[in-house]
Amino acid sequence: MGFWQRFLQLDRKWIFLGIAIVVIIPLIKPIGLPIKPTKPVIDLFTYIDTLGPESGPVMVVTGFDPSTMPELMPMEQALLRHCLTKGIPVISFGGLYPAYIGMAKMAIDEVSADFPDKKYGEDYVFLGFIPGVSAVILSIGIDIATTFGNDYYGTPIDSLPMLRGVKNYSDISLVVDVSGTSTPEYWLMYAQERYGVNIGVACTAVSAPAYYAFLQSGQFVGMMGGMKGAAEYEELMARKGYPTGRRNATIGMDSQSLAHLLIILLIILGNAGYFIVRRGERRRGIIRRKR
Amino acid sequence: MSISTSIWVWMAALLTLMVYSFLYKDNPFYRLAEHIFMGLSLGYTLTILWYNYIIPRVYEPLFLPPHQWSLIFPILLGIMTFGIFSKKYSWLIKYPLAFYVGGYAGLRIPLLLQSWIIRQVEASFLTPDKFTSLMSSINAILIFAGLFATLIYFYFSKKREHGFGAAAQVGIVFIMVAFGAAFGYTVMARISLLIGRMQFLIHDWLGIM
Numbered sequence: 001m002g003f004w005q006r007f008l009q010l011d012r013k014w015i016f017l018g019i020a021i022v023v024i025i026p027l028i029k030p031i032g033l034p035i036k037p038t039k040p041v042i043d044l045f046t047y048i049d050t051l052g053p054e055s056g057p058v059m060v061v062t063g064f065d066p067s068t069m070p071e072l073m074p075m076e077q078a079l080l081r082h083c084l085t086k087g088i089p090v091i092s093f094g095g096l097y098p099a100y101i102g103m104a105k106m107a108i109d110e111v112s113a114d115f116p117d118k119k120y121g122e123d124y125v126f127l128g129f130i131p132g133v134s135a136v137i138l139s140i141g142i143d144i145a146t147t148f149g150n151d152y153y154g155t156p157i158d159s160l161p162m163l164r165g166v167k168n169y170s171d172i173s174l175v176v177d178v179s180g181t182s183t184p185e186y187w188l189m190y191a192q193e194r195y196g197v198n199i200g201v202a203c204t205a206v207s208a209p210a211y212y213a214f215l216q217s218g219q220f221v222g223m224m225g226g227m228k229g230a231a232e233y234e235e236l237m238a239r240k241g242y243p244t245g246r247r248n249a250t251i252g253m254d255s256q257s258l259a260h261l262l263i264i265l266l267i268i269l270g271n272a273g274y275f276i277v278r279r280g281e282r283r284r285g286i287i288r289r290k291r
Numbered sequence: 292m293s294i295s296t297s298i299w300v301w302m303a304a305l306l307t308l309m310v311y312s313f314l315y316k317d318n319p320f321y322r323l324a325e326h327i328f329m330g331l332s333l334g335y336t337l338t339i340l341w342y343n344y345i346i347p348r349v350y351e352p353l354f355l356p357p358h359q360w361s362l363i364f365p366i367l368l369g370i371m372t373f374g375i376f377s378k379k380y381s382w383l384i385k386y387p388l389a390f391y392v393g394g395y396a397g398l399r400i401p402l403l404l405q406s407w408i409i410r411q412v413e414a415s416f417l418t419p420d421k422f423t424s425l426m427s428s429i430n431a432i433l434i435f436a437g438l439f440a441t442l443i444y445f446y447f448s449k450k451r452e453h454g455f456g457a458a459a460q461v462g463i464v465f466i467m468v469a470f471g472a473a474f475g476y477t478v479m480a481r482i483s484l485l486i487g488r489m490q491f492l493i494h495d496w497l498g499i500m
Binding site: 028068069070102149193217 | 332339343344405406407410434469472476478479484487493494500
């Protein structure tokens with residue numbers, strides 16, 4: 001059996017091992033490959049960067065569970081850090097599904113610990129999970145206090161100083177949905193189209209291609225797609241001299257790039273091997289049956 | 292290197308390794324982790340729903356003063372959905388479903404048409420503001436050509452020959468490029484998840500990074 005035939009019959013466990021090696025080594029010994037921010041991320045960053053303490057609050061919606069945490073948690077933390085650094089009031093919303101609230105709590109707790117001068121209720125608030133998905137998004141457009149009643153800790157919304165004068169979307173500068181599912185489409189339909197609030201998206205890489213159409217049409221102000229998007233946002237924060245905390249997405253990008261190179265190499269070798277083996281079989285008069 | 296002393300970090304690390312052991316072959320450790328995950332996630336969801344929904348939104352408004360008796364109607368509709376579990380009372384689910392389907396369709400269809408069709412068609416028009424720079428001009432023409440050719444590819448009431456067939460072929464190229472981009476992004480997403488777990492094992496558990 002020739003090299004190419006053996007290569008085509010390679011046990012997939014060797015591929016798993018190869019991917020594991022190229023992912024682990026750069027995490028231990030970083031290469032520091034450059035990160036160049038792209039337009040969708042710059043647009044989202046710039047939009048938030050132009051806001052300030054006098055602007056309406058930014059609502060950061062948590063739309064992910066632990067399964068997509070490596071991609072989305074760095075995005076949520078970067079957004080929260082950016083807003084708190086700029087003094088923009090933040091409404092952290094625990095999400096439209098029950099599994100998201102734990103992620104939201106983790107993000108706001110970790111980030112707010114790095115900003116001891118920021119006070120809960122004055123600089124940021126944390127709203128819990130409310131069931132209803134589309135009904136919740138529509139209801140926020142009518143009245144936030146009626147929709148939620150209390151914040152996550154049971155404090156009535158009306159008694160939170162930051163939310164005095166914030167009735168609905170007309171008082172909110174931007175809603176950013178940090179989502180591992182299709183919830184940005186709901187925010188687009190029920191919040192942006194119905195009430196005209198500006199929407200930003202931070203999504204998994206799987207979802208990103210579907211949302212470029214809404215960026216091009218101006219329906220989303222900007223987008224972070226996947227770990228790369230998060231790394232670009234962290235890079236923009238660092239360039240401005242803002243505190244970034246531990247740059248988890250940036251740290252992971254060396255591994256990401258090397259893993260992609262390995263996969264590209266395997267795709268090229270796999271295709272080359274297929275054609276070489278088939279040409280050899282034709283020369284020897286072996287006819288393959290179509291499956 | 293400073294290995295974590297937290298029992299929770301150790302538990303998470305061991306469960307991660309148990310799940311990844313499936314890459315070698317199916318084994319009892321993997322199945323144990325899988326069952327723990329399923330039980331935990333169901334219990335977690337039920338608890339969150341109970342304390343964030345049933346108690347503050349159903350029990351307290353109904354049974355504590357001032358009583359909101361108007362809630363009885365939606366609660367009854369909700370209870371009727373449980374009729375599906377009984378052959379005798381399964382007909383009860385028709386009524387909440389009628390409300391749900393009617394309300395949801397009425398709410399969704401106009402907004403879906405507006406945000407997904409009308410706004411997207413508007414954005415694909417070749418208006419003068421799209422030609423402000425060379426790159427934006429190229430993008431606008433590509434988007435228009437891609438939309439036009441892809442729509443022709445999905446038009447099946449005319450034989451594909453001459454110019455029509457050529458346009459459909461161009462449509463296939465755009466569709467394949469879209470599939471390729473989606474596949475590339477999917478690979479990136481899956482690798483990201485692996486990186487996240489490896490960061491946890493190396494940084495949080497083993498304390499190497």
